[in-house]
Amino acid sequence: MKRLLMPLGLALALCAPLPATAQTAPPSTASPDPAATLARQYTLSNGMTLIVRPDRRAPTAVHMLWVRVGSMDEVDGTSGVAHALEHMMFKGSALLKPGEFSQRVSALGGQLNAFTSRDNTAYHEQVPADRLEEVMRLGADRFATNRWSDDEFAREMSVIKEERRQRTEESPRARMYEAFNAMVWQASPYRRPIIGWMSDLDAMTPQDARDFHRRWYVPANAAVVITGDVDVQRVREWAERYYGRIPAAAVPERKPRTEPPQQGPRRLEYRGVTEQPLVTLAWHAPRYSGRDDEASRDALALAVLSGLLDGYPGARLDRALVQGEGNAGKRVADSASAGYGLIGRGPQVFTLSAVPARGVTPEMAAAALKLEVERIAREGVSEAELQRVKTQWTASEVYKLDSIMGQAQELGTYWVNGLPVDAGERLIAQLRAVTAEQVRAVAGRYFIERTLNTGVLLPEARNGEGAR
The missing domain is CATH 3.30.830.10 (Metalloenzyme, LuxS/M16 peptidase-like)
Structure with a gap:
């Protein structure tokens, strides 16, 4: 799903209330040291990955949360649940009411969006660099304590089904490609549409999405990527403070689903x-x-x-x-x-x-x-x-x-x-x-x-x- 036009997806329940402001070092006007702009990768105490790449050309920063889960991790009967959960991640958490995450990011002068693919789900915000800590706090809360009512889920599923009707059902080309994709792949989970089959969307329950979140949204299966006008050490401290406090959990075993060799046209x-x-x-x-x-x-x-x-x-x-x-x-x-x-x-x-x-x-x-x-x-x-x-x-x-x-x-x-x-x-x-x-x-x-x-x-x- 793309949420366009929103000024560009985490805060633990045990964290203190959000501060009005957060300060970072001012942008540097000197020519950057090439070594200082290299991307660096770290592992937080709970197994979550942190990747930071400084770029001090403008006082802005991007915060992305990547989860290594997409439509390929679904099972038959619940196609579309990864995408549905992406929608529900904007519908509330321990700290925030439905829609409040987007409102808070917009109030910070930021933009946000999210997308689901076969391989992953990603949430991203771009904000003034001095508001990055607040977005990281919000992001950690959403990742760890996402929660919403059954009624909220029902309303959002109506939105998703309309999205499928507009993008797929009403387009002969899209329907052909969907059927073609299901023919090309026999065993690979790539054969299922990312948005899901309509019958699966009709049958999807709130618990399907909650179970998918509990199963796959664990620190060892996620990465926080930060780019922009940031101080690497300070970002590491914030990452441990907000994301590192999320309890560690094992990533579920992924069984191989190998595509057999094609033996004829x-x-x-x-x-x-x-x-x-x-x-x-x-x-x-x-x-x-x-x-x-x-x-x-x-x-x-x-x-x-x-x-x-x-x-x-x-x-x-x-x-x-x-x-x-x-x-x-x-x-x-x-x-x-x-x-x-x-x-x-x-x-x-x-x-x-x-x-x-x-x-x-x-x-x-x-x-x-x-x-x-x-x-x-x-x-x-x-x-x-x-x-x-x-x-x-x-x-x-x-x-x-x-x-x-x-x-x-x-x-x-x-x-x-x-x-x-x-x-x-x-x-x-x-x-x-x-x-x-x-x-x-x-x-x-x-x-x-x-x-x-x-x-x-x-x-x-x-x-x-x-x-x-």
Whole structure:
């Protein structure tokens, strides 16, 4: 869930009342010492992780709470409970009434938001640096003593179900992708939608959410990430004072749910009221783990391949399918894209998608998508093209660090996936080492018919008229 427009999610019941103000050191005007801006990771006395990265360019700070729990940790029958709990974390605690957390952060001059993914749930606030301690106190309370009434839960579930109706039920593309995702994954929990199946939302109880909170919201399964104009030692003291006092608890055992190898192509045809068809192709692919092994090396090469196909304006898919270059100017698609996850707690897929141009069938568009990968597998790529993609990715990695929110999100993502705080620098270095031959090799090895998943959205008249 995104709570936009709120000026950017924790305080123990045993803590003293919130002070009116809290003081920190004024922002430094001197050139920063590079060593003083490095991210540092600590473990609090109860097992919770603390990550701090100073950035003194402006008197503001970001506070993020990351919990290593998402939709992949749910079980059948309670899909959507991780997202539902994210909503309920704004509905009260030992110190605060429903909605008061957001009101307090806004009163501090801050902004807040939250989101749930397959792999994690995260809560974030950006506030003036001299109000950081208050937000940490609030955050610790919410994490440890989240509480709300059954009536509050019922009201919020109505909001969530309407969110699902608007984002999924009313969108043929969203419904197709949801069904396609459930086909691609057989055993992996990634097969369930993050927002949950509507029948599970209808059946969800307040106790389902409370049990999920009790089970997964424990210190050893969470990290507090702080970036901005902060003093590291002072942040450590505050973290121990507020978060460190939360009782330690064991993280539940996670049973492996390994996706079995795909032994043949799969195809889904989904019919909906839409103006244009859509075709999506997906192949299972390795994820980047940070280890120096074949899977991670292939993952990096696949990331470069994705960039070659769709990493910048005028990349291969755009030139060949949308502009019709090399095809006598004949356009195959109104749009075409490539995507690859690279990092995640679970397995990943590489996807190719296209919206066929008028007069072009989904089969023709799918063939054109596959042809571009086959061309790379057969002919390879030029060094200039390879360097362009590397430069694009390196620049994007550097530019996003201009934002202290971007820094916090990156550090939290690395922690969720078991990567070190300097994973960004390592990734860039490893990306630069990817060779044209590695890209050609993965293009020929992973994109085979045996492991292909095809999803097609076909236009249908309203009320099923004209459907076949």
